[in-house]
Structure formats: C-alpha cells, structure tokens
Amino acid sequence: MSEIKNCRKIADLISEAANKLKDFSETPRLDAEILLAKVLGIDRFGLFAKTCETAGDEKCRLFDSFVGRRINFEPVAYITNEKEFFEDLFFVDERVLIPRPESEFIVEEAVSLLKNAVKPEVLDICCGSGCIGLSIRRVTGCSLTLSDISGKALEVARINASRLFPNQAGISFFQSDLFENITGKFDLITANPPYLSESDMREFVVKDLKFEPENAFYGGRNGFEITEKIIESAGNFLKPGGFFITELGYEGSAFLKETMSGLELLKTLKDYSGMTRTAVFRKISENH
C-alpha cells in the first residue's frame, strides 16, 4: 500500500505557526512567512499566490523544526542563514552578528562622502559578516579591506565577498585586533564596533542577544572603550582629508568631542528611533 502523504495547506501552516509563535516573537506571522518561504525556496511575496496550495510531508517537517527553533528564541536570520542589508542578501550564522538596519546609515553616509572619489580605498574594521564594507563596495567600486579579530567572522565575510563579487580582486581580509595588523592609508574607514556597556550586557545579552557572538557586543565598562581606541588610531590610517564613520552605542554620543585624536567631528546621525547612532569624522589636515 502506498504511503499516505500528510499534506498541509500553506495558509494553514502560516496561521498555525503564527499562533504557536505569538508568545515567543513580536512578529509571529512575519516570522512564520519568512521561515515557510525559505522552506519552499520562494520569496515571501511568492507565498501569497500559493496560500491554497499544499506542502508535502518533508517540507512540513522542516518547517515545524524551524518553528521549534524560533520558539527557542533563535533569530530568524540564523535559521534561514540570510539577512537583507542595504541592497543585498548576506549569508549569516552564529559566527557573526546579524546585520542591523541602523548600520545602513554608515553605508549611506560613506557612499555620499565617496561620490566624487576615484578608486577609493576603504577599510571596514570590526567587519563581522562584511555587510558594511561590501555594501559600500557594491555602490562605489572601492577597493576594500575587511578586518576583524575573529577568524570565524572573517570566514563568513569571505563567503559574502565571494557571493557578491565572484572575482574578488580588490578585496583583502585581515585577522587583526583593531589596527594591529593593518598597514596602508585609506580614504574612508568604517566601524561598527562592540559598544555595549557592562549594564547593557546584563540587560540585553542574557535574553535578546544570547545566540550572537559575545565579542560582537562588549565595548568595555562604559561601552565606549573599543570605539575610543579606534578613534585614537584611525587618523594614522587615513589619507589627508580621509573620513572615519562609526556606529555608537546607547551612551556613545556623550563621549564625543569636536576634535578627537587628529579627527574633527563633522556630524552625527540619528537612527529610526531618534537616538544618535552614527558619528562622522574627517582627518584634520597636518597644515591646519
């Protein structure tokens, strides 16, 4: 006797999963749709044309396992191994921070600052998945150095670089504690460094951020220690008039001064919640 397949309707799969997830996620239906779209190998909007169709046994089982992982609070991006950032889809797993929308401000600002630059050279320090530097390269065609202290994060950055730029000419990778192994001068340096303070760590990492690598978060007691170290050295690695853009933590703006270690603060940018999230500096010329 042939095995009776346990097919379930797509509309039912979504609503049952959304119902299961409602106590575990702030976006239960969206999560269910993204996870099911991944299982079916289509995009989320493709799902809406298929709500009356059914999914077979194997796909239903995979979907149930994805929903189970989400109930255990695993981020959707680690379950699907992908996250949209700026104009691309990045591969992510637990070796790297999941790119956040607020970091796109760094990319937008970088693209604007480099709009007249010819063959600019960019360093993305603390690169994680490489999302910031690779997005800047996508628009400006810059040559790019990606660096991170974590060899595992660099493995993921390499995956993304090879997916987005199959001919990787002009992209180099350095495992480096901040600038330790970096040489050369750049037109622009970007950083999204770890910036949570001790109290932020107690508040967030235990619950919301427990799946992501801890060294992506802790920025020293006050949260600004790593950022400050980067600011202290960035000028040595910038060409005259070069720019440095960094993301800031919750208290980060309180540590900013008009001039810092040979850099002048050009402006700060607020994120979608109105918090000062990004600082833009320019190297002060030596004849100033």
Ligand SMILES: C[S@@+](CC[C@H](N)C(=O)[O-])C[C@H]1O[C@@H](n2cnc3c(N)ncnc32)[C@H](O)[C@@H]1O
């Ligand atoms: C907040 S994550 C940012 C990742 C990525 N740039 C993004 O925006 O998604 C910070 C990154 O800094 C790296 N990191 C931590 N301490 C570092 C150090 N001393 N030197 C270089 N990288 C460091 C971590 O491994 C992590 O990948």
